[in-house]
Amino acid sequence: MNAHFLGDTAVLTGRTLRHVTRSMDTIITTVITPVAMMLMFVYVFGGAIDTGSVSYVNYMLPGILLITIASGISYTAYRLFTDMKSGIFERFQSMPIARSGVLWAHVLTSLVANVISLVIVVGVALLMGFRSGAGAPAWLAVAGILLLFTLALTWIAVIPGLSATSVEGAGAFAYPLIFLPFLSSAFVPTETMPGPVRWFAEHQPVTSIVNTIRDLLAQRPVGDDIWTALAWCVGILVVAYVCAMGAYRRKTA
Numbered sequence: 001m002n003a004h005f006l007g008d009t010a011v012l013t014g015r016t017l018r019h020v021t022r023s024m025d026t027i028i029t030t031v032i033t034p035v036a037m038m039l040m041f042v043y044v045f046g047g048a049i050d051t052g053s054v055s056y057v058n059y060m061l062p063g064i065l066l067i068t069i070a071s072g073i074s075y076t077a078y079r080l081f082t083d084m085k086s087g088i089f090e091r092f093q094s095m096p097i098a099r100s101g102v103l104w105a106h107v108l109t110s111l112v113a114n115v116i117s118l119v120i121v122v123g124v125a126l127l128m129g130f131r132s133g134a135g136a137p138a139w140l141a142v143a144g145i146l147l148l149f150t151l152a153l154t155w156i157a158v159i160p161g162l163s164a165t166s167v168e169g170a171g172a173f174a175y176p177l178i179f180l181p182f183l184s185s186a187f188v189p190t191e192t193m194p195g196p197v198r199w200f201a202e203h204q205p206v207t208s209i210v211n212t213i214r215d216l217l218a219q220r221p222v223g224d225d226i227w228t229a230l231a232w233c234v235g236i237l238v239v240a241y242v243c244a245m246g247a248y249r250r251k252t253a
Helices: 004-022 025-048 058-084 088-093 098-126 136-163 167-172 174-182 195-202 205-217 225-252
Strands: none
Touching: 004 098, 004 195, 025 058, 025 098, 058 098, 058 136, 058 174, 058 205, 088 167, 098 136, 098 225, 136 167, 136 205, 136 225, 167 174, 174 195, 195 225, 205 225
16 A cells, blocks of 8 residues: 555545545444334343343344444445446546546445444434443453444445446345344354254354354354354455445446
């Protein structure tokens, strides 16, 4: 990365961030779904789910945080699709700027918007009784995992943002990602699931990420889950980045 790339990316990121601040309803909409789920699960289903000595809001918050991220990145695809259709990409290509800076601006904006959404959701969880005695290192580790997960999913969002043929198509890819935590340890222990479902739940990326965040916040040893979670996040990030850059080159060729 050189100064030219960093400077161009900073300017373009400022542009996309201004779009977000002018339409805060996108962040509000992103937050509404996970907060509604959290209220429903804690106050409607929570009493019927056995999580031992752990309060249910503490148990399910990591999964809600991942759903918040999955909800937020759909707007990244939407913003990118809108830019592509408006012709702004063609204008940028005619200017002496780093081409990849356009994509990185959307990615960095996604990180900022999702951080705001995550902070709001954690704030609501605190009002609902969430408590953690974890120290600063554990919270920093949780923040690092969430940022890495956001970065990985955001680069996935870039692909439909570049290749979709409609606004609906650009955002619809996020639905399976929002649903994935329901087939994991996010809301119920995997031991209660039937055989095939349990196998899938224990071998998909969300479970290891949820378990790692849950253990960090509960001040328990994380074991091998943290390495599995990091491997999933980095692997998804690398594959998504390569595919997104390939789609971008084809689109702008």
